[in-house]
Amino acid sequence: MRLSQWHDAQIVARVASPGGEEAQYEQEAALDQIGHVRGPESDQRYSLDFLMGTFSSPAEWAMESSLQALRQIASHGRWNRRVVNCRLGADVDELSVTVAAALDHIAEYGPESFGLPRLMNSEVQPEHLAAVLRATSTWRDEIPGWHAALERAAHALAKEGIDPQDALFGMI
Amino acid sequence: MTFAALTAPVQFSREQVAIALSHSELGAGHIGIAFHSAKQGPHVLHLAWHMCTRLEQVPDQLLVEWMAEPLAVPPTASKHIVAVVRSVASRGAKINYGLNFIAAKGSFQPNGSYKPPRGSDGLTCASFVVEVLRAASINLLDLATWRPGIQNEQWANAVCAHLERSASADHVVAVKSSINGLRLRPVEVAGGAQLGVKGWPASFDCVQEPAARVAMALDTICSKQPKDGFRAATAASAT
Numbered sequence: 001m002r003l004s005q006w007h008d009a010q011i012v013a014r015v016a017s018p019g020g021e022e023a024q025y026e027q028e029a030a031l032d033q034i035g036h037v038r039g040p041e042s043d044q045r046y047s048l049d050f051l052m053g054t055f056s057s058p059a060e061w062a063m064e065s066s067l068q069a070l071r072q073i074a075s076h077g078r079w080n081r082r083v084v085n086c087r088l089g090a091d092v093d094e095l096s097v098t099v100a101a102a103l104d105h106i107a108e109y110g111p112e113s114f115g116l117p118r119l120m121n122s123e124v125q126p127e128h129l130a131a132v133l134r135a136t137s138t139w140r141d142e143i144p145g146w147h148a149a150l151e152r153a154a155h156a157l158a159k160e161g162i163d164p165q166d167a168l169f170g171m172i
Numbered sequence: 173m174t175f176a177a178l179t180a181p182v183q184f185s186r187e188q189v190a191i192a193l194s195h196s197e198l199g200a201g202h203i204g205i206a207f208h209s210a211k212q213g214p215h216v217l218h219l220a221w222h223m224c225t226r227l228e229q230v231p232d233q234l235l236v237e238w239m240a241e242p243l244a245v246p247p248t249a250s251k252h253i254v255a256v257v258r259s260v261a262s263r264g265a266k267i268n269y270g271l272n273f274i275a276a277k278g279s280f281q282p283n284g285s286y287k288p289p290r291g292s293d294g295l296t297c298a299s300f301v302v303e304v305l306r307a308a309s310i311n312l313l314d315l316a317t318w319r320p321g322i323q324n325e326q327w328a329n330a331v332c333a334h335l336e337r338s339a340s341a342d343h344v345v346a347v348k349s350s351i352n353g354l355r356l357r358p359v360e361v362a363g364g365a366q367l368g369v370k371g372w373p374a375s376f377d378c379v380q381e382p383a384a385r386v387a388m389a390l391d392t393i394c395s396k397q398p399k400d401g402f403r404a405a406t407a408a409s410a411t
Contacts, residue, residue, distance in 0.1 A: 092187050092251045093210050099255040100262070107283040131252040135259065137309045138281050166246035169369070170309035 075105045076115055083119065083128045090127035098128045099135040111139035116149045126156035130167040137171055175362075175389045178206060178238035180231050182214045187251045190240040191301070191365045192216050193358060193386065195396045198330055201387065203297050203358035205304060206230065206240045207257045216240075217261045219300035222269035222339045227261050237394040244368050245310065256282050256308040268343060269335065270294025271328055272350040273302070274315055282307040293346045298356045313356075313364045314373040320353025327355055359383040359390070 079101035082088055106114060114136065119129070130153045133146065140146045150171060154164040164172065175193070176183050184190040186208040196202035204218025204226075214230040216238060228234050245253060263284025270276070270293030279288045280295065280303040288294065295303060305312055328351040335344050363382030364374040371378060 090251070092208075092254050095251055096210060096255040096258045099252075100259045103259050103283040107285065127248065127252075130248075131255050134249070134252045134309050135256045135282055138278070138307050162248060163246075167248040167252070169246045169249040170311065 072109055072113065075101075075108060076113070079105060079132060080115070080118070083124055083132055084122045085128075086123050086125050088125050088128060090125065095128060095131045099131050102132045102135055106136065106139065111136070111142040112144065114139075114143045114146075116143055116145035119149060120145070120152060124152065124156050126153055126160050126162060127167060129153045130157060133168070133171060175239040175241045175386065175393060177393050178214075178216070178230055178234070178240040180214070182206065182208075182230060182240065184208075184214075184240065184242040187247065187254060188242045189250070189253055189257050190242045191362050192218070192238045192240040193362055193390055193394075194236045194238045195390065195394055196297075196358070198327060198334075200327075200355075200360075201358035201362070201390055202236075203301050203361055204238075205257055205301055206238075207254055207261070209258060209261075215261065217257065217304075219267055219269070219295060219297045222294070222335060222343070223266050225265055225267060225300075227264075239390060239393040241362070241366070243305075243310075243365055246369070253305075253308045253310065257304065260284065260304055260307070267300065268294030269296065269331070269339070270343075270347050270350060271296065271331065271355070272352075273299035273356045274318075274354070275350075276303065277315065278303070278306070280304060280307060293343070293350045296356065298358045298361045301358075301361055302356065311373045312361065313379070314375045315356070317375040317377070318354055318356065319376055321355070322353065324353050324355035325351055328353075357383065359386045362386040 079098055082094075082098040082101065088094060102114075129149065133150055133153055136143055136146065150168065154168060154172065157164045157167050178190075178192055182190070184206065188207075190206040192204045192206040193201045194204075202218065204216045206214060206216045208214050212229060216226075216228050216230060216234065218226055218228075220226040230238075243250070243253070260282050265280065265284045265286045267280070267286050268288065270288075272291065272293050273296065275289060275291040275293070276295050276299050277289075279292050280286055280300070282304075302312055302315075328347075332344055332348050332351075335347060339347075360376075360379045360383045363379040363384075363386050364372070366382045366386070367374050367378060
């Protein structure tokens, strides 16, 4: 992520993924006050945690906290938007990109941050969801909503004419 | 399907992983997982030695002769397993070489992190393959059914002698304390894979017959070049 502009009360950050895609997020931050971050797609409001003593000024740690939150949102988005893109192909190379993004997120932020419950109200690309579930099955009891997502995947696969006993082999 | 020499063109598709074996100086073979990378063709991923995970391009980077057989899993799941194995291979995990495969269960995670549970001294090439597949929800073997053997203690002592040249003293002590006559032989992993989905997780008794056939195939298909390959692996881990 790199900071591209800084106005008086606005942070504009561009996030580049390894595949070259870029996303832009804007965050209003009052430099002398505790701020919040809003997710660009969900508009979900996230509070910020501050590490006292790490920074020399409130503005500095507000800035860093915003960036950390935005990085985590961006990381989540890299796999999530592929799982909810019903037009995305399911060849092994596309699936590999999704799996890598999911595992990158867990490596950086841990399984508790994986955010599967948000998929429950979205259309999903069933094979990409199945691949993510397989890749994250090690943490099935730590990822919130993993088991519900597995049921969701089974229904979505069947709806697409894909045998769940095949795609979810070993998990059901 | 049966084992075939691992040469170009390989006998498994981009949507499959294959169980790959070569000879080993320590006997009973050496095992890895073969797959197609996204852009650079087929590779073999294997735990060559202590803290030495290798990813070798087929055929140019192979240090020894290998044979391979596609892992017979349902086709859609097979694509997803390839995706997981590719991700594992890209992360270059540093893994201790150790003998206690029972305690090592679940120690390897597909995001590349290696977190040995209490009592685990590491993985061998065989338990590495089992754990990578377990991380992809493929449970090949029922390791609780494995039985000890005196010949396995001889193998374990040979492993420790080699480890003394390349691992820390603390690690060698930990591995020596794990010697209990149990061993997960690479040919047993390959034999268990051959039993297919209806035979998984396979018990110790069930894998012995296919393991013997795999050992015979290895002698037939691959020339014995374990010393050069093994010395190359240990030299790499010692530097």
